[in-house]
Amino acid sequence: xxxxxxxxxxxxxxxxxxxxxxxxxxxxxxxxxxxxxxxxxxxxxxxxxxxxxxxxxxxxxxxxxxxxxxxxxxxxxxxxxxxxxxxxxxxxxxxxxxxxxxxxxxxxxxxxxxxxxxxxxxxxxxxxxxxxxxxxxxxxxxxxxxxxxxxxxxxxxxxxxxxxxxxxxxxxxxxxxxxxxxxxxxxxxxxxxxxxxxxxxxxxx
Amino acid sequence: xxxxxxxxxxxxxxxxxxxxxxxxxxxxxxxxxxxxxxxxxxxxxxxxxxxxxxxxxxxxxxxxxxxxxxxxxxxxxxxxxxxxxxxxxxxxxxxxxxxxxxxxxxxxxxxxxxxxxxxxxxxxxxxxxxxxxxxxxxxxxxxxxxxxxxxxxxxxxxxxxxxxxxxxxxxxxxxxxxxxxxxxxxxxxxxxxxxxxxxxxxxxxxxxxxxxxxxxxxxxxxxxxxxxxxxxxxxxxxxxxxxxxxxxxxxxxxxxxxxxxxxxxxxxxxxxxxxxxxxxxxxxxxxxxxxxxxxxxxxxxxxxxxxxxxxxxxxxxxxxxxxxxxxxxxxxxxxxxxxxxxxxxxxxxxxxxxxxxxxxxxxxxxxxxxxxxxxxxxxxxxxxxxxxxxxxxxxxxxxxxxxxxxxxxxxxxxxxxxxxxxxxxxxxxxxxxxxxxxxxxxxxxxxxxxxxxxxxxxxxxxxxxxxxxxxxxxxxxxxxxxxxxxxxxxxxxxxxxxxxxxxxxxxxxxxxxxxxxxxxxxxxxxxxxxxxxxxxxxxxxxxxxxxxxxxxxxxxxxxxxxxxxxxxxxxxxxxxxxxxxxxxxxxxxxxxxxxxxxxxxxxxxxxxxxxxxxxxxxxxxxxxxxxxxxxxxxxxxxxxxxxxxxxxxxxxxxxxxxx
Numbered sequence: 022x023x024x025x026x027x028x029x030x031x032x033x034x035x036x037x038x039x040x041x042x043x044x045x046x047x048x049x050x051x052x053x054x055x056x057x058x059x060x061x062x063x064x065x066x067x068x069x070x071x072x073x074x075x076x077x078x079x080x081x082x083x084x085x086x087x088x089x090x091x092x093x094x095x096x097x098x099x100x101x102x103x104x105x106x107x108x109x110x111x112x113x114x115x116x117x118x119x120x121x122x123x124x125x126x127x128x129x130x131x132x133x134x135x136x137x138x139x140x141x142x143x144x145x146x147x148x149x150x151x152x153x154x155x156x157x158x159x160x161x162x163x164x165x166x167x168x169x170x171x172x173x174x175x176x177x178x179x180x181x182x183x184x185x186x187x188x189x190x191x192x193x194x195x196x197x198x199x200x201x202x203x204x205x206x207x208x209x210x211x212x213x214x215x216x217x218x219x220x221x222x223x224x225x226x
Numbered sequence: 227x228x229x230x231x232x233x234x235x236x237x238x239x240x241x242x243x244x245x246x247x248x249x250x251x252x253x254x255x256x257x258x259x260x261x262x263x264x265x266x267x268x269x270x271x272x273x274x275x276x277x278x279x280x281x282x283x284x285x286x287x288x289x290x291x292x293x294x295x296x297x298x299x300x301x302x303x304x305x306x307x308x309x310x311x312x313x314x315x316x317x318x319x320x321x322x323x324x325x326x327x328x329x330x331x332x333x334x335x336x337x338x339x340x341x342x343x344x345x346x347x348x349x350x351x352x353x354x355x356x357x358x359x360x361x362x363x364x365x366x367x368x369x370x371x372x373x374x375x376x377x378x379x380x381x382x383x384x385x386x387x388x389x390x391x392x393x394x395x396x397x398x399x400x401x402x403x404x405x406x407x408x409x410x411x412x413x414x415x416x417x418x419x420x421x422x423x424x425x426x427x428x429x430x431x432x433x434x435x436x437x438x439x440x441x442x443x444x445x446x447x448x449x450x451x452x453x454x455x456x457x458x459x460x461x462x463x464x465x466x467x468x469x470x471x472x473x474x475x476x477x478x479x480x481x482x483x484x485x486x487x488x489x490x491x492x493x494x495x496x497x498x499x500x501x502x503x504x505x506x507x508x509x510x511x512x513x514x515x516x517x518x519x520x521x522x523x524x525x526x527x528x529x530x531x532x533x534x535x536x537x538x539x540x541x542x543x544x545x546x547x548x549x550x551x552x553x554x555x556x557x558x559x560x561x562x563x564x565x566x567x568x569x570x571x572x573x574x575x576x577x578x579x580x581x582x583x584x585x586x587x588x589x590x591x592x593x594x595x596x597x598x599x600x601x602x603x604x605x606x607x608x609x610x611x612x613x614x615x616x617x618x619x620x621x622x623x624x625x626x627x628x629x630x631x632x633x634x635x636x637x638x639x640x641x642x643x644x645x646x647x648x649x650x651x652x653x654x655x656x657x658x659x660x661x662x663x664x665x666x667x668x669x670x671x672x673x674x675x676x677x678x679x680x681x682x683x684x685x686x687x688x689x690x691x692x693x694x695x696x697x698x699x700x701x702x703x704x705x706x707x708x709x710x711x712x713x714x715x716x717x718x719x720x721x722x723x724x725x726x727x728x729x730x731x732x733x734x735x736x737x738x739x740x741x742x743x744x745x746x747x748x749x750x751x752x753x754x755x756x757x758x759x760x761x762x763x764x765x766x767x768x769x770x771x772x773x774x775x776x777x778x779x780x781x782x783x784x785x786x787x788x789x790x791x792x793x794x795x796x797x798x799x800x801x802x803x804x805x806x807x808x809x810x811x812x813x814x815x816x817x818x819x820x821x822x823x824x825x826x827x828x829x830x831x832x833x834x835x836x837x838x839x840x841x842x843x844x845x846x847x848x849x850x851x852x853x854x855x856x857x858x859x860x861x862x863x864x865x866x867x868x869x870x871x872x873x874x875x876x877x878x879x880x881x882x883x884x885x
Contacts, residue, residue, distance in 0.1 A: 069667070082672070088682035092715055094723035095682065098637070098675055 028071070031190065033183075034084045034099045036124045037109035038117040042143040044087050045173035046109065050183060051083070055174045072187060079187055093127070100131040105139065105186045110152070112142045112170065118152045118160075125164050137189045138166040141182060145172035483569055485654045492658040495563045501555045501664055506593050507547040510540065517600045517608070531694035535614060538687045539596035541680075546589040549676040552665045553579070554586050557673065560659055570651045577642055578674075580635035584628050585677055611700035614691070615707055626714040630721060633678045637722050638729075643671070681718070685711045730776050734798065738807060739818035776800055778876050780869060781809070782862035785844065791863050796820050799876060802828055804847075806860065824849065824858050830881030834874055837861075843870040848885070 035043040049055055051070055069082045084099050100106060106128040110117040121140060128138055140161045142152060154170060161168030167185055171178040514536040558579050564570045599613055646652045660667050685708055692704045740763040744752060752760070778799040783791035798805040798820075804827050807820035833848040843864040850856045864870040878884060 084679075088686040089679075092682065092719040094719040094726070095678055095715075097726075098678060101640075102671060 028078055028080045030069070030080045030082060031104040031187070032082045032084060032102050033105040033107060033186065034086065034103040035107050035109060036086055036096065036100075036128070037090075037141075038111075038114075038120045039090045041109045041111040041114070041117045042173050043107075043109050044085055046107075046141070046143060046171065046179060046182070047083050047085055049173045049176055049179050053176065055176070072183065074184060074187060079190075081183065081187070096127065097131050100128055100136075103128075103132070103136065104190060105137045106132075107139045107141055107182070107186065108166075109141045109143050110157075111144050112150045112152045112157070113144055113147050115151050118142075118157075121160065122164070125166065137186055137191075138164075139182060139186050139189075140164070140166050140168045142168075142170040143173060145170050145177055146174045483651060485650075488564070488569060488651060488654040489658065491563060491567055491569065492560060495560050496662070499555065499559050499563070501559070501662070503664065504547045504551055504590070506543045506590070506597070509597065510543055510547065514539075514600050514608070517603060527694055527696060531611075531691065531696075532608060534687070534691040534694050535596070535599065538691065539593065539600070541683060541687055542589060542593040542596060545676065545680045546586070546593055548666065549668070549673050549680075550582070550586050550589055552662070552668065553670070553673040553676075554582050556662045556665050557659050557670050558582060561655065564655065570649070570655055572649060573646050573652060573655075577635075577639050578670075580639075581628060581631050585632055588625065588628055611691075611695055611697065611704065615700070615703045626717070629677060629681050629714075630718050633681070633718055634721050634725055636674050636678070637725050641729075643674075678718075682715060685715065727776060731800075734776065734779075737818055738798075738805065738820045738822065739810075740822055777880070778873060780865075780873070782845075782864055785861040785863055789861070795823060795862065797862070797873070799829070799873070799880070801880070804829055804832060804877070824860075827857075828881070829877055832877060832882040834877055834882055834884045836870075836874070836884070843867045845870050845873060 035047060037043055045055060047068075051068060069080055071078060071080050084103065086096055086099055089095050089099075106125075108121055108124045108128070110121050112118075125138060125140075128136060140157065142154070142157045157170065158168050167189060169178055169182045169185060171182055173179065514532055558575065561570065561573060561575055561578075565575065596614075599610070600608055656670060659665055660669065665673075688704060688708045688711065692701060692708065695701050695704055742763055743760050744757075776798070778797070780797055782795050782797055784793050784795045786792045794809045796805075796807045796809055798807065805820075806823045808823050810819055810821050827849045831850050831852060833850070835846040835848060837844050837846060843866055844861055845864055846859065846861045848856060849858045849860070864873065874884065
């Protein structure tokens, strides 16, 4: 799919029960905002963002599955090409935590081990936590996935979430080298996208 | 004169008729028709001459007509002579297989520099066709002026001249053995050998001037000469190749043209295709208040309500202009263009894009309806809920089938679209489409999935509208609309799930080997007359029935009499069947690696026993017939306790009993 792409592109799919904050995490990451007053119902369909990490640059394409939680048969279509799956639960809602197993199983069924899964406990800013960090951690260990706790509202750990996911991508260096070669061959398509990229750039150095 | 005028009108009509109908005969390179001898040969010659002139003039008129040039000629001949007797034979010969001519290393090239060799070449090809009683017409046309793209190595030819397009029109005399004599010959031979393939672009002005020149040439040189000279030879040379470059047609056998060639096609496509943003895209990012003179709402809730409706509009517009339209205009449009040039014909448009244009229309009408709720409204009647619901209920019945068709098609053709990725030209196609500014680098698969995603958004967006609606009547209407959406989504979901299951089952059924009864009872005498009936198990079609779907599938170890695992078996649990198969060989699709050990048992004919003393996750199945006779007992070692209990639960839920 990434044939002759100047930059390595990865799809990230966001999974989890309703109202756990999938869209909020994406909005926070994309625009660095959180408006508890007015929150767009659908933040983004699939927007891409370029991420600069130490020595590498990746382009992330974020797929929100908001609205599809109850239509499970529709979800595999998104998981199919995803390199990263972020499974979100709400730390104040134990039902959303219980559903995590099923979501991760769905991802594994579709992608096997060929995917980075991040278990994300969201809404860290809320007081009434029912799922402890330890519980989340042990679940992540049991399912052999990465674990992060975040708050889309305060912005805590959001960048870490993405950073850890990207760094966990396998054999990135090798593929990047290939991409470099392709870049030299292929000059045509770089220009129009560069400007668009700049708007959504976060520099973490 | 009057007679001529009539003929012209007739030709005009047949041309128009042809232009308005779908191109269907484009691929036929040579066909032979018989006709009635109703006119003298001279008459025919004049007629054809005029036809040529006429169509030449027309083709020079504009680009759209150029596209149909070849078909026009073919059709003209076909039409004017198809009501025929067996006395005369017409042949329309478009040599598209240069390999038969020998010497040409590039399969795309038909390089014919002079008119004379063409005659010879055609002679070589056509004597068989000329050997007919009665007069015979041979209309030879070569329209493959593809520039050589040797640099990229496709054909490997270093020739960089443009192939001239000779149009030979000859009347073959009636003699059988005698080679056909040339009556007329019209040859377009672009003189300039163009090395600069990149400059294949079409410059309208240059084109026009070239056209007028060539037009003149036809009239001045060609026709006058044809009148004065007895041999009636028209030789028209067209200076610039640009006209012919517009429609390079590689021969069909060249299925993998070099990237440069596809690149050039894309450049031309970008110039000629009318890709411009939809007027609706101007509203993207605006706020609804731009439509109101008075920005103050009656209440905060009212404002939120309008926000919600506006988001609905924004979402629809964004989806239409950023996803559907790029998909339709760029991806689909360019593929159509490629198909026109006989490139990438393996990628079937209808399989990939299904009813995309219907989706575009639907979405466009929704967006426009929503816009009307704001545009030109005074403060009091902005986005009234009843109107909103009305605009949705209007398309409610249209909505479901359109989306369902598209989404199920995508699910079904997934494998097909994936399989296209093996084709290098398809990659070129994707890369070029992605580079188009309006596509914003989206992959085709991302865009194809958009309708499914968008469909799920309606309920969220409408939910949000409902949240800020106060009037109970409006709430009720909105509520039922949302409910309808959810029902339609549920329907789609089950359709997709079913489709996925049937695909799975199809795959599975190809892997299972059902031993025929002849293998099961080898000792029996089987009358030859029965053999045809028992060669195959009727059960092989069991899996294809629509109402059975896959529940579980897993590999177990079969235990021997001492309780040692000795072979791998595959347990496949369907809704109403349990299949137990031995794994033989590598599971690849071609062979049937799963050999059924026993006949399939319905789950309610199975008793499960879990040996309590065993530390291992062993499951023992006792299978019996519907009459209660015990037929088989199998002890299977599962990979873990969890897997075992999953199987036990599934089996019992389907009617198996635990003992």
